[in-house]
Amino acid sequence: MPRVTTKGQVTIPKPIREELGIEPGDEVAFEETDAGYTIRKQEPTTAEGGDPFEKYRGSAGSDHTMPERMRRLRGTYPRDVDREAEDADSEADV
Structure with a gap:
């Protein structure tokens, strides 16, 4: 059975943390019932109580796929794999 420390802290048992999906750094809420x-896991919020990720939703809107966007960000573009394979085969024949 967990005990409260002098600082008012208590360790939530691992099976309960796993069931609630609580990980280090997460916030929890205590709700009074009859x-x-x-205890429940608290969703992340801003100081004003809003969703901290809301301002980023839709900001990556594009017709490109994620791999295409990542290649462009990294400065690498798709290679012609068939051509490279042909070049390797022709070099092996020499």
């Missing part, structure tokens, strides 16, 4: 209190 039977006492319940």
Whole structure:
């Protein structure tokens, strides 16, 4: 059975953390019920209570696929794989 430390901290048992999906750094909420209190994982929020990721939703809108965008960001573009294979075969014949 977990005990409260002098700092008011308690360790949430691993099976409960796993069931609730609680990981280090996550916030939890205690909610009062008729039977006492319940604990649940708190979704990330900003200081104003909003979703911290909302401002980024849709900002990567593009007709390109993610691999295409990553290649462009990295400065690498798709290679002609068939041509490279032919070049390697012709070099092997020499």
